[in-house]
Amino acid sequence: MVSDREPQQAASKLVCGKPEKEGGGFAANEYERQPVPEDKTKGLKSFVGLFASEHVAGTELLIGPLFVAAGVSAFDVLVGLLVGDFLAVLSWTLLTAPIAVRKRLTLYYQLEKIGGPGVIDIYNAANGVLWCCIAAAMIYVSATALFVPLQISMPKLDDLYPSSGAMVLIVVAVGALFALIAAKGYDAVAHFANIAAPWMAVTFIVLGIVALPELGVRSPGDFWRVADEVVWRGKAQQGHVQFTFWHVMCFSWFGNMAWHFGMGDLSIFRYARKARYGLASAAGMYLGHYIAWITAGILYAVQLQRDPANTGVVPGPMAYTAAGMTGIVLVFISGWTTANPIIYRAGLAFQAIRPKWSRVRVTFVAGAVASVVAVFPGFCNKFLSVAMLYGLVLMPMGAVIFADHYLMKPLGMQEFYAEKTGARIHWPPPLAWGLSLVACLALNVFLGVQEFFLCLPGWLIAGLVYLLSSKLLQQRSSLRGSGT
Amino acid sequence: MRYFLIAVSFLSLAILCVTPVLYATGIGSADLSQHGMNVGTLGWFAATPFWMRSSRA
Numbered sequence: 001m002v003s004d005r006e007p008q009q010a011a012s013k014l015v016c017g018k019p020e021k022e023g024g025g026f027a028a029n030e031y032e033r034q035p036v037p038e039d040k041t042k043g044l045k046s047f048v049g050l051f052a053s054e055h056v057a058g059t060e061l062l063i064g065p066l067f068v069a070a071g072v073s074a075f076d077v078l079v080g081l082l083v084g085d086f087l088a089v090l091s092w093t094l095l096t097a098p099i100a101v102r103k104r105l106t107l108y109y110q111l112e113k114i115g116g117p118g119v120i121d122i123y124n125a126a127n128g129v130l131w132c133c134i135a136a137a138m139i140y141v142s143a144t145a146l147f148v149p150l151q152i153s154m155p156k157l158d159d160l161y162p163s164s165g166a167m168v169l170i171v172v173a174v175g176a177l178f179a180l181i182a183a184k185g186y187d188a189v190a191h192f193a194n195i196a197a198p199w200m201a202v203t204f205i206v207l208g209i210v211a212l213p214e215l216g217v218r219s220p221g222d223f224w225r226v227a228d229e230v231v232w233r234g235k236a237q238q239g240h241v242q243f244t245f246w247h248v249m250c251f252s253w254f255g256n257m258a259w260h261f262g263m264g265d266l267s268i269f270r271y272a273r274k275a276r277y278g279l280a281s282a283a284g285m286y287l288g289h290y291i292a293w294i295t296a297g298i299l300y301a302v303q304l305q306r307d308p309a310n311t312g313v314v315p316g317p318m319a320y321t322a323a324g325m326t327g328i329v330l331v332f333i334s335g336w337t338t339a340n341p342i343i344y345r346a347g348l349a350f351q352a353i354r355p356k357w358s359r360v361r362v363t364f365v366a367g368a369v370a371s372v373v374a375v376f377p378g379f380c381n382k383f384l385s386v387a388m389l390y391g392l393v394l395m396p397m398g399a400v401i402f403a404d405h406y407l408m409k410p411l412g413m414q415e416f417y418a419e420k421t422g423a424r425i426h427w428p429p430p431l432a433w434g435l436s437l438v439a440c441l442a443l444n445v446f447l448g449v450q451e452f453f454l455c456l457p458g459w460l461i462a463g464l465v466y467l468l469s470s471k472l473l474q475q476r477s478s479l480r481g482s483g484t
Numbered sequence: 485m486r487y488f489l490i491a492v493s494f495l496s497l498a499i500l501c502v503t504p505v506l507y508a509t510g511i512g513s514a515d516l517s518q519h520g521m522n523v524g525t526l527g528w529f530a531a532t533p534f535w536m537r538s539s540r541a
Contacts, residue, residue, distance in 0.1 A: 192533075194536065195529070195532050195533050195536050196529075198497070199497065199500075199525065199528045199529070199532075202497055202500060202501060203500065203521075203525070205501075206500060206501055206504045206521065209504045209508045210504035210507060210508065210517055210521070212508055213507060213508055213510075213514075217508070218510060323518065323521050324518040324521065324522065325518075325522050325525075326500075326518070326521040326522055326524075329525055
């Protein structure tokens with residue numbers, strides 16, 4: 001039984017984007033089906049390093065400019081991100097880490113105990129598709145680095161389709177290369193990502209600094225005036241939703257919802273000695289989702305100042321304008337090092353559903369699908385919505401784990417019900433998943449609630465549906481049990 | 485040798501940081517800033533792989 005399930009747990013071998021090797025750091029391929037022993041837990045420093053390196057990714061170069069395109073004001077972005085990132089850190093610290101430290105199990109194993117192996121198959125399929133979409137954005141970001149030396153025409157902000165045949169060729173070639181490397185030479189790139197991580201973090205900060213003089217910042221006192229009047233002017237580009245403080249706050253809070261509210265990071269925090277190590281997520285949030293997003297927004301403002309008609313969010317040329325070759329290298333590497341584990345993860349997720357499929361082939365196919373999606377700039381120009389949908393689709397399972405951990409016993413029900421009954425599918429978790437997503441869709445279609453504000457109600461609905469359906473189902477089975 | 489390579493890596497990061505800051509404060513030029521960033525990047529990737537072990541992946 002254990003060996004049958006091992007491939008299905010394969011995706012849990014990857015922790016926050018990078019797979020782990022035995023004996024190193026958070027060796028997530030160990031203790032897949034048992035709690036992490038106390039003597040294998042890690043100190044705070046390990047978590048700070050992991051979060052700081054994982055949340056400075058290629059997609060930050062899309063998100064920062066898209067905030068500008070969505071017409072945020074300087075106050076909205078500078079304060080909204082500060083508050084939203086703080087709420088995200090609290091979510092990791094108060095929701096994810098305590099369950100992880102108490103149970104010390106991966107999300108996959110907990111879900112299997114709650115909902116049965118069938119639920120893991122559905123989860124892996126959803127994860128695989130969503131990872132292909134996120135990898136597509138990474139491939140697009142890296143490919144734009146080649147647009148400058150190859151003089152490819154840039155897509156505009158409202159373009160849905162590629163701007164030229166050459167663009168299609170470059171994006172597909174980059175995607176195929178990444179897919180091939182992810183399938184065949186994953187470890188080398190993962191090692192390279194570790195080497196590049198400190199340089200990437202520093203270069204992101206430096207890019208913001210070097211772009212400021214061009215916008216007219218000559219002293220620290222000039223910053224606020226330029227931020228308010230030149231960078232974040234508070235007027236959305238055509239075709240983009242007008243963002244407010246609340247949009248920015250909710251996006252930075254729920255941008256990583258799959259990992260905190262969705263409990264994806266149970267896999268890493270099961271190694272934490274104390275639940276308060278969830279605070280280490282602040283390193284990733286404030287470096288990647290504050291400084292890097294602000295830097296990317298400033299770079300986009302430089303581009304618009306040089307040519308107001310050039311509204312395309314194309315990270316390669318944008319970084320080249322500010323930092324020359326270093327900017328191009330940053331864009332390429334930040335996209336590549338994050339696309340690599342995501343394509344690999346997508347492959348593992350699909351392979352987990354059908355363990356007989358070749359891992360190399362499945363990974364390559366996942367990369368090929370991501371490359372095809374990456375060809376359409378319209379997809380990356382809507383990346384804010386794509387990122388929210390990623391969290392939205394996966395978060396209901398986090399609500400199920402939360403409710404199972406805290407509320408089942410006080411409400412007189414049994415936790416880990418599928419494990420106790422040996423069911424292949426225990427229906428309350430998939431029911432909670434499906435109904436919460438339908439409710440979110442209804443809120444969006446009939447009441448006009450934007451995707452940025454759906455995560456929290458969706459999570460609460462999922463938890464509620466899980467509890468109510470568990471109550472009905474567990475009561476019925478106990479009645480049936482007492483009757484026989 | 486290991487300490488020398490570590491020194492080269494961190495010196496490279498320092499150059500990468502300082503030259504843009506000099507430009508932003510009006511002391512250096514845009515050209516110097518770009519050269520500094522390129523040199524810092526080259527130095528980092530030339531030296532770091534030889535001393536940094538893969539810690540997590």
